[in-house]
Amino acid sequence: MCGRYASFRQAQELADAFDVAEIADDANDVHPSFNVAPTDQVRVILERAEAGAGRQMHAARWGLVPAFADDPKIGVRMINARIETVAEKNAFAKSLRTRRCILPADGYYEWRKNADGSKTPHFIHRADAAPLAFAGLYSFWRDPSKSESDPSRWLLSTTILTQPARSQLTDIHDREPVVLRRAAVAGWLDPTVTTPEEALAVIAPERPKLQFHRVGPQVGNVRVDSPALIEPVD
Template identity: 45%
Template sequence: MARAVGDLLAEFDAGLEDEVSLPPSWNVAPTDAVPVVLERLKEGDAGPRQVRQLHVARWGLVPPWVKDPKFGSGMINARSETLLEKPAFRKAVQSRRCAVPADGYYEWKQGPGKSKQPYYVHPGQDHGLVFAGLYEWWKDQSVPVGEPGRWLLSTSILTADTPPPGTESTVFGKLTELHHRVPLPLDKATMAAWLDPQADDAAGLVDLVRSRVKDAAADWQVDPVGTEVGNVRNNGPELIRPVEALFQQPR
């Protein structure tokens, strides 16, 4: 994510509850900081009103009942087919839904032997992606009340199955050849519905987002990039520059 905080605030018509720092990154790894957009109900003179906010969260959802936040390193994604049944996600999907902005994401395609080719998946037009996400607040009991670090905000991105290989001739077919899962994107309409804190039909919202994935991904591009992205210490715009693929690209 290379967009500045100010650009994100303008793009999503959001505000800030606290000052946030979000350095640009072209190689986000689990437990790294990522932007999230959420809506909350706030009391006002005329009664409760919905407020859209930009926050920075740790990538990897930490449920409030775990003792160690390291638990979240394995919770970067939430399977949309089963999250309503999973203890780690079922409460969050009811009332703590968010949008996770990104410029794109990486997938790796297995080649001959141990070789792998990374690909950068991104929109074809000059705009970013927005993924459906969940968020949670985790309280560190060892930190005194009112001290920084007492509350940790974390997030997870929803995913879905891609179609079986050979059944898609669109860009979605290319994604199938890279990986059997795809992060679930939001458009403006589905994002408004997904973020609504007063919406209580979680199953219906998940179905809505899942139903729009092919349309939302229609203009995505799949570009081979250098293997340097495999090292989290590498971080710069050169990581997303297309290169010649090491072996056959997705059709």
């Protein structure tokens, strides 16, 4: 799974990297972080057919809240969507068809389980230091307790797709986030693609070259946010 990541670049730098035409005000308000955790506000990049303005960057809460949910707290359990079942799950199926996004990141953390039961955190990132593009989904949830005139009545939330770990990453964990190659981003975001088969077909088996190193245990504390979190330790 992907339960913690780093995204410390400024909004404009990410917009330049992913050809974003419009940065929403709320996306500029998201603070760069070396320790992004579930329910945090994160940046998502998407394209909406009705908008007609190209790619947009918005802020979304990490943990998808389906439109039919009674309580937004359900999102805590939906930070990830398994690629093997995403098309079948009611919580994700509609978003897979019409509400796909990417979550830009500088890397993510995963914990290797040791023989003695302890866990060792590692930081995984692109070998060329370029930002990662996690394949994600998003949803809008209407808060029934708020009036039509309240601009905060809509909650935008998101989830990250995961798949079985491959190659050297299997030494750390059995799952990994779906990291899109740059050439696959346009197809994943394309709002004219509206079937699960078409959407999932753009995810190539290849991914950008990744590398990883061991980091300190402080990343396990969500209150710690520092560049030191991604520094290698012996």
